[in-house]
Amino acid sequence: MPSYKAPVEDFLFLFHELLEIDKRKEVPGFEELTPDMTQAILEGGAKFCEEVLQPLNQVGDEHGCTIENGVVRTPPGFKEAFQKYCEDGWNRLGAPAEAGGAGLPSVITFAFTEMGMSANQAFSMYPGLTTAAYSALWATGEPWMKEHVAKKMISGEWTGTMCLTEPHCGTDLKLMKTKAVEQEDGTYRITGTKIFISGGDHDMTDNIIHMVIAKIPDEDGKLANDLSTVNFFMVPKMLVDKETGEITGRNGVSCGSIEKKMGIKGNATAVLNFDEAVAYRLGGRPPEKKTDTGEKKKSKSAGMAGMFGMMNGARMGVGIQGIAIGEVAYQNGVTYANERLAGRSLTGAKNPDGPADPIMVFPDVRRLL
Incomplete structure (x- = not known):
């Protein structure tokens, strides 16, 4: 053991x-x-x-971890x-x-x-x-997010994840396909799939707060193949009332499957599907930038400092x-090397009353440890 x-x-x-x-x-x-x-x-x-x-x-x-009818259990x-x-x-x-x-x-x-x-x-x-x-x-969050969401994550009532990787891309973010469409009320609706999401779904808390990166499409609804439209969003598994912090219903986030990874099987490494999920843009709207000619250029990317801070952590x-x-x-290697018997020491038996010496007597075993 x-x-x-x-x-x-x-x-x-x-x-x-x-x-x-x-x-x-x-x-x-x-x-x-x-x-x-x-x-x-x-x-x-x-x-x-x-x-x-x-x-x-x-x-x-x-x-x-197991998943049955979309429900993940630890x-x-x-x-x-x-x-x-x-x-x-x-x-x-x-x-x-x-x-x-x-x-x-x-x-x-x-x-x-x-x-x-x-x-x-x-x-x-x-x-x-x-x-x-x-x-x-x-x-990077708004005051209501700090009060009603972050504090519950800190207390342990809710947990959180970081959702970056997609089936077709990892660190090359310009290839992302997950999109976030702005709504009239200032929220966004996110659609896409994220993979390898550690702790992506489970039964230990009532809510899970997903920190998601996604692209904002242009006026024609198309996604640019660059980083200029990549943004950072908060997407709760369960919807949260901004005034009271109470859960109001299920958001459009679901677990498609549990990844088949070697080790850490007790952590639900999930495939998460976002289907028109309500999302909140973090970091505010980006300021206008001026080009070398003095022309104003409007960026669509914001909140990335928060994402990189999370990634660095x-x-x-x-x-x-x-x-x-x-x-x-x-620690366990030392225990094993002192208990496992095989052969005799080159300098004479160290366990003369036993059938063999522990493998700790061999120089290469000690070198490896």
């Missing part, structure tokens, strides 16, 4: 001996980062990751673990204080993220992508995933 022990002592050494974060009082967010405080956070986080998330890792791999125990995760406040460590978060700097939140990813990457991607999504919404998260998986792989 795989195991995981959070490297709390390593983090404390890095924080207070190497980085000396408790001496950075002049840096916003670092004023209260005493060794006692960071130790309490790390030890509490480690306990949750080791005792709640890690045991669900194998459950997620064996059961995976593996047994995931929903309850997510509720506990939010009740304990682990989802709010780095969120702005004015939005109900703890406002801790990323040096602390990344440490907890690493522990969560080591313990159960499939689970940890749900709150991880939610953080990226609400951060973009907090930076996700890139940081992927880097942490690599460290996290390396850590837990190393």
